[in-house]
Amino acid sequence: AVVSTQSTGDLFLKGDCTDITPEQVEKYTAEVIHIMDTYDENRDGRFEMNELAKALKIEENYLNKIIHKKSIKDKHIQKILTHYNSNVDHTIEGPELCAFVGDLARSFNLKLSLSVINSGVSFVKDTVGTEYVDQQAIRALLSPASMDKMKTAIKMAD
Numbered sequence: 001a002v003v004s005t006q007s008t009g010d011l012f013l014k015g016d017c018t019d020i021t022p023e024q025v026e027k028y029t030a031e032v033i034h035i036m037d038t039y040d041e042n043r044d045g046r047f048e049m050n051e052l053a054k055a056l057k058i059e060e061n062y063l064n065k066i067i068h069k070k071s072i073k074d075k076h077i078q079k080i081l082t083h084y085n086s087n088v089d090h091t092i093e094g095p096e097l098c099a100f101v102g103d104l105a106r107s108f109n110l111k112l113s114l115s116v117i118n119s120g121v122s123f124v125k126d127t128v129g130t131e132y133v134d135q136q137a138i139r140a141l142l143s144p145a146s147m148d149k150m151k152t153a154i155k156m157a158d
Contacts, residue, residue, distance in 0.1 A: 048113065063103040067142060077138050093132035097121055100133065101154075108151045119157030123150050 039051050062083050066076045084092045084100045092100050101120035102112055110116055127146060128137040140146060 061103045061106045063100075064107050067104075067107055067147070072139070072142055077135050077142075080138055081135055091132035091134050092138075097124065097133060100124075104150065105154050108154060110154060113157075115157040116154055120150065120154045123153040 036045070040047065041051055042048070063080070066072060066080060069076065080100075081090065081092065084096045086096055098117050098121060101117055101124060105112060105116050105120055124133060124137075124141060125131060127141060127150075130137070133141065141150065
C-alpha cells in the first residue's frame with residue numbers, strides 16, 4: 001500500500017492496505033503533516049527545491065569549503081571532480097552538473113529553483129562548450145572572472 005495525497009491535500013491509501021495498521025496510518029499522516037508544517041514555507045502544499053533541500057537536510061555545501069580559498073589548487077579541483085562525479089567517468093554531467101550548479105548557486109546565497117539551476121547549467125555549457133565539465137573546465141569555471149559572470153547569470157534567473 002502507498003500513502004498518497006489528492007489535489008485537495010487529503011491523504012488516502014492506494015493498493016492493498018491489509019499490511020498497514022490504522023496506527024501506522026495515523027503515525028505516517030502525523031509525520032507528513034509535521035514535515036509540511038515545518039518546511040513548506042509559503043504554505044502552498046508543495047515543496048519547492050529550496051524547501052525540499054531543507055526537509056531532506058542535504059549535506060553542507062561542498063563547494064563552500066573550496067571556492068572561498070585564496071587559491072584553488074589541483075588537489076581541490078580533483079576533490080570537486082571526485083565529489084560530484086558519481087558515475088566515475090571523470091566528468092560532471094547531467095544530474096551531477098545540476099548538483100554542482102546548485103551548490104554554486106547556494107554559495108552565492110541564492111534560493112534554489114528550477115530556473116536558477118537551468119540558468120547555471122546553460123551558463124556552464126556555454127562557457128565550456130560541452131555538455132560536461134572536466135578537470136580543466138572546473139578550473140576555468142572557478143576563476144574569479146568566470147565566477148562573477150556565472151553569479152550574474154544565475155541571479156538574473158532568481
